[in-house]
Amino acid sequence: MTTSRRVAFNDGNAVPQIGLGVWRTPDEEAASVVETALRAGYRHVDTAKIYDNEEGVGEGLRAAGLARDELFVTTKVWNDDQGYDEARRALDASLRRLGLDQVDLYLIHWPSPRRGRYVDTWRALIAAQRDGLARSIGVSNFEEEHLERLIGEMGVAPALNQIELHPRFQQRSLRAAHARLGIATESWSPLGQGKLLIDPAIARVAAKHGRTPAQIIIRWHLDSGLVVIPKSANPNRIAENFDVFGFALDAEDMTAIHGLDNADGRIGPNPMTADF
Numbered sequence: 001m002t003t004s005r006r007v008a009f010n011d012g013n014a015v016p017q018i019g020l021g022v023w024r025t026p027d028e029e030a031a032s033v034v035e036t037a038l039r040a041g042y043r044h045v046d047t048a049k050i051y052d053n054e055e056g057v058g059e060g061l062r063a064a065g066l067a068r069d070e071l072f073v074t075t076k077v078w079n080d081d082q083g084y085d086e087a088r089r090a091l092d093a094s095l096r097r098l099g100l101d102q103v104d105l106y107l108i109h110w111p112s113p114r115r116g117r118y119v120d121t122w123r124a125l126i127a128a129q130r131d132g133l134a135r136s137i138g139v140s141n142f143e144e145e146h147l148e149r150l151i152g153e154m155g156v157a158p159a160l161n162q163i164e165l166h167p168r169f170q171q172r173s174l175r176a177a178h179a180r181l182g183i184a185t186e187s188w189s190p191l192g193q194g195k196l197l198i199d200p201a202i203a204r205v206a207a208k209h210g211r212t213p214a215q216i217i218i219r220w221h222l223d224s225g226l227v228v229i230p231k232s233a234n235p236n237r238i239a240e241n242f243d244v245f246g247f248a249l250d251a252e253d254m255t256a257i258h259g260l261d262n263a264d265g266r267i268g269p270n271p272m273t274a275d276f
């Protein structure tokens, strides 16, 4: 069954391998988009305080009528809320907007090195997990040196690091660090924000399997052991992006997609220099 594919965390919990991303889904559309995805079989939704749609997401979660323990909800602490007290207040506010007592995964959205507060923020997340407000805790956009510092100073490794990752920016060295440190990898902008859907190499693999480019790319993430959170607000595409188990990529396909990796393939900000 599709919904049973999960990736294990270092804290004993696990995450459904496909989730719905809702960045740029307006709050007023989020309820129906989330409900549509849950009815299509998704059990995992990825939001953030900065997406400004946690209320709509919460409404959609309730509308689908599923038991709480069937759902996996991620949200993130924004850069302005970094710091021990600030992060705890931010989590309380996110929970209120979502209408939940606990999130399944709470992430530090960016390390924001210039603020120098991500270790203090991590301390707040460790306390939040202890207090039952977050089942698992992790980070996003952390580079290896940031991960090493958290683990060195606090002794707790993130369950997961959510990073920009798609066939044109495969993050092989950071993934190797994750494997060494016991951290799951989650791919943001897994379709390259849609730009990869017209790549000729992807199109060839799609034609070979009679599948869409989006399905090929999502399947590549899954077969690479990654957690993947494609975004769509369109019901047909939401269903298409989850219908990825009726075919298999072979070694030739994996090699072709492997070959698209490009050191300059990053679309989003570089976490070392991002200044927001």
Ligand code: NAD
Pocket (backbone or CB within 6 Å): 020, 021, 022, 023, 024, 046, 047, 109, 140, 141, 162, 163, 187, 188, 189, 190, 191, 192, 193, 194, 195, 197, 212, 214, 215, 229, 230, 231, 232, 237, 238, 240, 241, 268
């Ligand atoms: P994505 O790679 O998921 O691409 C989304 C775009 O692809 C959509 O807007 C749509 O135009 C197109 N698309 C999706 N499915 C399609 C289909 N089947 N056919 C044709 N076109 C299709 O991009 P994203 O939204 O940037 O990333 C996904 C999620 O990752 C976000 O919604 C968010 O939850 C998360 N994210 C996190 C960070 C972070 O800093 N942690 C940054 C960016 C995104």
